[in-house]
Amino acid sequence: MRLLINKIFLALSILSAGVGLAFLAWILITLFMKGLSSFHFSLFLNDLIEGGLRNLIVGQMILAGLASLIGIPLGMTAGIYIQEYGQGRYAALIRDLSDIMMSAPSIVIGAFVYAIVVVPMGGTSGFAGAIALAIMMIPVVINTTDSMLSLVPRELREAGIALGASKYKVIIDIVIKAAKVGIMTGILLAFARIIGETAPLLFTSETSNYFSLNLGESFPSLTVSIYDLANEPEESSRDLAWAASFILTVLVLIINLTGRFITRNKK
Amino acid sequence: MPVMKIKKFSFTYSGVEHPSLKSITLPIEKNKITALIGPSGCGKSTLLRSMNRIHDLYPGNKYDGKIELLDFETGKYQNILEIKKENEFIELRQKVGMIFQKPTPFPMSIFDNVAYGLKIAGIKNKSELQDRVEAALKGSALWKEVHDRLDKSAMGLSGGQQQRLCIARAVAVKPEVLLFDEPTSALDPISTGAIEELIVELKKDVSIAIVTHNMQQASRISDYTAFMYLGDLIEYDKTENIFLNPKEKQTEDYITGRFG
Numbered sequence: 001m002r003l004l005i006n007k008i009f010l011a012l013s014i015l016s017a018g019v020g021l022a023f024l025a026w027i028l029i030t031l032f033m034k035g036l037s038s039f040h041f042s043l044f045l046n047d048l049i050e051g052g053l054r055n056l057i058v059g060q061m062i063l064a065g066l067a068s069l070i071g072i073p074l075g076m077t078a079g080i081y082i083q084e085y086g087q088g089r090y091a092a093l094i095r096d097l098s099d100i101m102m103s104a105p106s107i108v109i110g111a112f113v114y115a116i117v118v119v120p121m122g123g124t125s126g127f128a129g130a131i132a133l134a135i136m137m138i139p140v141v142i143n144t145t146d147s148m149l150s151l152v153p154r155e156l157r158e159a160g161i162a163l164g165a166s167k168y169k170v171i172i173d174i175v176i177k178a179a180k181v182g183i184m185t186g187i188l189l190a191f192a193r194i195i196g197e198t199a200p201l202l203f204t205s206e207t208s209n210y211f212s213l214n215l216g217e218s219f220p221s222l223t224v225s226i227y228d229l230a231n232e233p234e235e236s237s238r239d240l241a242w243a244a245s246f247i248l249t250v251l252v253l254i255i256n257l258t259g260r261f262i263t264r265n266k267k
Numbered sequence: 268m269p270v271m272k273i274k275k276f277s278f279t280y281s282g283v284e285h286p287s288l289k290s291i292t293l294p295i296e297k298n299k300i301t302a303l304i305g306p307s308g309c310g311k312s313t314l315l316r317s318m319n320r321i322h323d324l325y326p327g328n329k330y331d332g333k334i335e336l337l338d339f340e341t342g343k344y345q346n347i348l349e350i351k352k353e354n355e356f357i358e359l360r361q362k363v364g365m366i367f368q369k370p371t372p373f374p375m376s377i378f379d380n381v382a383y384g385l386k387i388a389g390i391k392n393k394s395e396l397q398d399r400v401e402a403a404l405k406g407s408a409l410w411k412e413v414h415d416r417l418d419k420s421a422m423g424l425s426g427g428q429q430q431r432l433c434i435a436r437a438v439a440v441k442p443e444v445l446l447f448d449e450p451t452s453a454l455d456p457i458s459t460g461a462i463e464e465l466i467v468e469l470k471k472d473v474s475i476a477i478v479t480h481n482m483q484q485a486s487r488i489s490d491y492t493a494f495m496y497l498g499d500l501i502e503y504d505k506t507e508n509i510f511l512n513p514k515e516k517q518t519e520d521y522i523t524g525r526f527g
């Protein structure tokens with residue numbers, strides 16, 4: 001009887017894993033075929049207005065980079081605070097808040113930033129987009145920092161204190177170093193997540209057909225342009241959207257693999 | 268002469284009703300090894316961890332009595348339970364070092380591990396740092412094994428080497444007292460032997476308190492032994508007296524293996 005149940009469970013697990021993998025393969029194959037057939041190296045050299053993707057790729061990177069510049073320090077500080085210093089209500093509050101923020105739909109975050117940044121500033125801008133992405137990123141960074149620091153053994157902190165180091169010095173010199181790999185991987189995965197986001201940018205940065213480094217105006221975004229291009233009637237636009245999706249997927253894949261590679265090599 | 272005098276010391280953990288230590292009075296003799304033995308949960312670690320006030324990392328514990336530490340310069344005793352200021356804590360912990368059950372190498376190079384306490388003590392001069400690190404590693408019988416890879420990560424050492432590194436790190440700041448909490452229970456017999464030898468060697472320079480579950484270890488290396496039971500100090504005497512001629516029945520039962 002036990003054996004039979006085991007076998008049924010095994011069969012069900014294999015079946016569901018197979019279905020999952022099949023869909024993943026289907027998506028990837030479609031993406032690669034459609035993407036590769038419209039892919040050309042000149043896409044990297046021309047801007048959208050000339051039928052290329054250069055400005056969009058650069059713009060997306062700048063948005064995600066700026067979001068990281070805001071999100072990583074804030075998220076790490078908060079994560080360190082709740083794990084190392086917070087025992088009372090504040091830490092619990094921040095932890096709960098961060099959990100809620102993590103599950104907030106990205107379109108809601110986009111709408112929120114629209115209301116508090118775009119409307120007062122009188123228009124969409126690269127800044128607004130980066131802020132929306134940073135808000136997406138912060139709870140993930142808080143969560144990773146918090147949980148990676150919690151894995152550092154108590155004795156390691158005590159050993160630092162026992163040598164006369166003050167608490168903050170132990171945290172900076174020892175605890176963060178011990179958790180470095182985990183935190184870095186988490187941050188990389190958070191980056192991979194925001195770089196592929198569309199909804200938070202849709203009405204914050206929008207997108208632009210031209211190359212731009214001016215964060216005060218509508219800013220080129222790969223994801224938002226994919227959304228726009230896919231809705232255009234012409235075949236050529238949709239082909240370009242496929243190529244852009246392909247490039248984005250490869251980019252996210254590379255970041256993810258780098259994250260895994262770091263973890264594997266350091267452990 | 269005792270380097271530390273524990274007087275009527277009681278300790279109650281935060282959120283717990285019953286005290287884990289009840290009015291303990293015990294000396295830690297200078298340049299001797301004092302072993303703390305007793306069944307699990309009797310309060311050995313609690314007592315040891317009071318001697319450098321590492322408990323203070325966690326708020327809410329209650330304690331009472333005195334723990335007096337000899338100041339080598341003035342020859343006077345200072346009650347370490349009265350310490351409140353940050354710089355006094357740093358001073359206390361540089362005088363009273365600690366080695367844990369599991370080796371605790373820091374995630375940095377071998378050199379930086381040993382130099383860590385020295386840098387905190389304010390030593391910046393490069394050549395002085397180098398000399399002190401070398402001396403500490405030699406004093407911990409680790410120099411031969413690591414002198415050609417001081418800049419390599421300490422995480423790459425074996426468990427026994429890591430534990431000796433932790434001892435070197437503690438010895439480097441020239442403490443008066445070293446506290447060991449079951450320092451060999453995570454190690455193989457050969458590494459254990461090396462650490463025991465090292466501890467005996469160290470008593471030239473420091474006074475030592477060591478918690479151990481291993482009766483043979485206590486009788487092999489210690490000069491004095493304290494037997495604790497349920498938060499009480501049952502008996503304290505020269506080690507040979509405790510093991511050959513205990514006065515209390517509980518002590519005898521414990522060392523002959525009838526309980527614990």
Ligand SMILES: Nc1ncnc2c1ncn2[C@@H]1O[C@H](COP(=O)(O)OP(=O)(O)OP(=O)(O)O)[C@@H](O)[C@H]1O
Pocket residue numbers: 280281283287305306307308309310311312313314
């Ligand atoms: N952080 C803590 N909070 C509350 N009670 C504690 C705490 N740590 C230890 N205790 C209790 O205090 C008593 C003494 O514990 P302690 O760790 O000092 O024992 P021990 O003699 O070192 O035991 P072992 O040989 O198992 O290490 C035990 O009853 C234990 O349950």
Ligand SMILES: [Mg+2]
Pocket residue numbers: 311312313448478
């Ligand atoms: Mg213990």
